[in-house]
Amino acid sequence: xxxxxxxxxxxxxxLNLILTFDLxxxxxxxxxxxxxxxxxxTILFSQKQVNFSELDKSIPIKRxxxxxxxxLQRIKTRINQLKYILFIFLSFLPVFLPGQHNFHFQHLTxxxxxxxxxxxxxxxxxxxxxxxxxxxxxSRYDGIQFVNYRHDAKNSxxxxxxxxxxxxxxxxxxxxxxxxxxVSCFHVSTNSFENFFFAPFFPEYNSESVYSIVTDRxxxxxxxxxxxxxxxxxGTRTFSPFPVGNSAFDYYITGHIVHDxxxxxxxxxxxxxxxxxxxxxxxxxxxxxxxxxxxxxxLVMGMQLDGDVLWISTWGAGLRKFDISRKRxxxxxxxxxxxxxxxxxxxIPAMSIQVLPSGDTLRxxxxxxxxxxxxxxxxxxxxxxxxxENEPGSISSVDVSSILLDSQDILWIGTSxxxxxxxx
Numbered sequence: 001x002x003x004x005x006x007x008x009x010x011x012x013x014x015l016n017l018i019l020t021f022d023l024x025x026x027x028x029x030x031x032x033x034x035x036x037x038x039x040x041x042t043i044l045f046s047q048k049q050v051n052f053s054e055l056d057k058s059i060p061i062k063r064x065x066x067x068x069x070x071x072l073q074r075i076k077t078r079i080n081q082l083k084y085i086l087f088i089f090l091s092f093l094p095v096f097l098p099g100q101h102n103f104h105f106q107h108l109t110x111x112x113x114x115x116x117x118x119x120x121x122x123x124x125x126x127x128x129x130x131x132x133x134x135x136x137x138x139s140r141y142d143g144i145q146f147v148n149y150r151h152d153a154k155n156s157x158x159x160x161x162x163x164x165x166x167x168x169x170x171x172x173x174x175x176x177x178x179x180x181x182x183v184s185c186f187h188v189s190t191n192s193f194e195n196f197f198f199a200p201f202f203p204e205y206n207s208e209s210v211y212s213i214v215t216d217r218x219x220x221x222x223x224x225x226x227x228x229x230x231x232x233x234x235g236t237r238t239f240s241p242f243p244v245g246n247s248a249f250d251y252y253i254t255g256h257i258v259h260d261x262x263x264x265x266x267x268x269x270x271x272x273x274x275x276x277x278x279x280x281x282x283x284x285x286x287x288x289x290x291x292x293x294x295x296x297x298x299l300v301m302g303m304q305l306d307g308d309v310l311w312i313s314t315w316g317a318g319l320r321k322f323d324i325s326r327k328r329x330x331x332x333x334x335x336x337x338x339x340x341x342x343x344x345x346x347x348i349p350a351m352s353i354q355v356l357p358s359g360d361t362l363r364x365x366x367x368x369x370x371x372x373x374x375x376x377x378x379x380x381x382x383x384x385x386x387x388x389e390n391e392p393g394s395i396s397s398v399d400v401s402s403i404l405l406d407s408q409d410i411l412w413i414g415t416s417x418x419x420x421x422x423x424x
Contacts, residue, residue, distance in 0.1 A: 103385060103393075103394075103395075103422055104393035104422070105393055105394065105395050105396070105413070105420040105421065105422050106393075106420065106421040106422070106423075107392075107396050107418055107419070107420055107421075108141075108418055108419040108420075108421065109417070109418035109419075110418075112146070113139075113145060113146035113148070114132065114134065114139055114146060114148075114418065114419065115134050115136050115137035115138070115139055115146075115148045115150065115162075116134035116135055116136035116137060117134075117415075117416070117417050117418045118134055118135040118136070118401075118416050119132060119133070119134055119401060119402060119414030119415060119416075119418065119419055120133045120134060120135060120164055120165060120401055120402065120414065121133040121164060121165065121166050121167050121401075121402050121414065122167070122402045122403075122404040122412055122414050123167035123168065123169060123175070123404070124404060124406045124407070124412075125169045125173065125175065126169065126173060127173070128142075129141065129142055130142075130143075130404075130406075130412065131167050131175060132146075132414070132419060133164030133165065133166070133167050133177065134162075134164060135162070135163055135164070136150075136162050136163075137149060137150040137151075137159070137162045137164070138150075138159055138164050138177060149186075149193075150162055156195070157192040157193055157194075158193055159177065159179070159184050159193050160177075160179055160181055160182045160183065160184045160193065160195040160196075160197075161179035161180050161181035161182065161184075162179075163179055163180035163181070164177055164178070164179055165178045165179060165180060165209060165210060165211050166178035166210065166211055166212050166213055167213070168213035168214060168215060168221075169215075170185075170215050170219065170221060171215060171219040172219075173188055174186060174187055174188060175188070176213045176221060176223075177193075178209075178210030178211060178212065178213050178223060179209075179210060180208070180209050181197075181208050181209075182195060182196055182197045182198065182208045182210065182225075183195070183196050183210045183213070183223060183225070184196075194237075196237075196239065198225040198226050198230070198239065199226075207226060207227075208225060208226070209225070210223050210224065210225050211224055211256060212224050212256040212257040213257075214257045214258070214259045214265070215259070216259055216263060216265075216278060217263055219234075220232060220234075221234075222257060222259075222265060223239075223257070224256070224257060224267070225239070226241075228241045228242065228243050228244075229241070229242040229243075229244070229257075229265070229267060229276060230242070242276070242281060244267075244269070244274060244283050256268050256301075256302050256303050258303045258304070258305050258310065259305075260305055260324060263278050263279070264276065264277060264278065264324075265278065266303065266305075266310060266324070268303060268312065271285075271287055271288065272285060272286050272287035272288045273285075273286045273310075273312075273322060274286070275324075275327075286322070286327060286328070286329075288329065301313040301314060305324075306363075308323060308324050308325040309321060309322070309323060309324070310322040310323075310324055311363065313365070319332070319333040319363075319365065319375065320332050320333075321333070333375065333380055333382075361376055361377040361378040362374055362375065362376055362377070363375040363377060364403050364405070364411065365382070365403075366400030366401060366402065366403050366413070366414075367384075367398075367399075367400060368398075368399050368400075369398050369399065370384055370386070370398060371384050371385050371386035371387070371395055371397070371398045371400060372384065372385040372386075372395050372400050372403075372413060373385075386398055395413065395415070395420055396413075396415045396417040396418050396420050397415035397416045397417035397418075399415060399416040399417075400413055400414070400415050401414050401415065401416065402414035409423070409424040410422070410423055410424075411423075411424070
């Protein structure tokens with residue numbers, strides 16, 4: 001019997017004991033008031049209306065009271081104690097559930113056809129294909145087999161780089177691939193790649209890494225390259241830059257974008273968040289609250305939108321919570337409360353926050369070093385799943401870089417040891 005079942009059995013037994021004492025106390029109390037067991041059963045278990053004036057009052061209370069009064073008081077006290085114990089038990093029940101043994105993960109690796117076991121990002125397109133970005137190529141999975149794509153120096157229509165950092169699908173169904181050396185657009189109709197490169201915008205900083213790509217309501221592609229927000233023009237097939245400041249190191253935009261329902265782009269930096277109004281092309285800055293945290297805690301790794309709440313993963317500060325309607329930070333949640341070595345714990349990678357369907361308080365969270373976490377926003381507690389010896393169904397690695405919950409309620413987990421799958 002697993003912990004999930006045991007916990008509910010214990011709770012049920014507690015409840016059954018309390019109900020038994022309650023019933024006994026009720027029966028005895030009514031009996032002392034002069035009711036016979038026959039009339040008590042009629043009152044408790046039938047819908048028939050009872051005429052209390054006709055009930056037999058032949059058993060006087062005085063005769064029994066002195067023998068049973070103290071016993072009844074002890075029963076009542078014990079009932080209250082049991083109710084309190086049950087309340088405490090049920091209060092802590094979410095901490096234990098779901099247990100480690102309730103989850104059986106399936107594993108996919110290079111032996112099954114993946115180009116690499118180091119998974120960095122995931123995407124499920126509208127056709128149902130799962131796209132997998134790794135540190136050594138791109139893969140498309142149909143549930144049965146993998147089709148892999150790699151850079152070919154002799155072919156200009158091949159993938160721009162094998163180091164895949166992010167994935168997105170546009171309104172035409174094409175797949176955009178952000179890499180360490182530019183961005184590729186995979187045209188499904190021609191089965192070929194169109195590649196784009198970015199000249200240095202700031203002379204002091206040169207990097208073509210693309211960490212985040214989004215599509216707005218109008219179908220326009222936005223991405224981060226060279227620490228500058230870039231807008232794609234589908235007519236000219238070119239990108240236009242929108243810098244935040246005069247220097248890459250004035251704000252150090254680290255490259256992650258979220259698009260909300262009001263057509264605003266949220267962009268992270270090392271000193272807070274930036275909101276970019278697509279209509280006015282204006283930025284608004286929301287700095288991190290002043291605290292004593294180490295510098296690494298201010299490095300945002302990724303973001304996930306949940307209604308009006310922006311969940312932010314960081315390098316060392318766990319989860320941050322930002323309310324976009326009130327435009328302020330509303331909480332920080334550490335999964336490792338031992339902060340003696342800041343920067344080495346509470347690390348949540350870029351693509352590793354997965355918001356569950358609306359109304360659910362649970363959030364899947366990937367970590368470096370602590371495995372797959374399940375965060376309950378109501379209790380503000382984390383539960384973790386790590387590799388277990390002699391348990392082939394446990395998660396593959398303690399390093400989880402990406403999480404995806406698809407429309408079929410299948411949870412896909414990208415790790416440093418391959419791709420894991422859990423069916424609810």
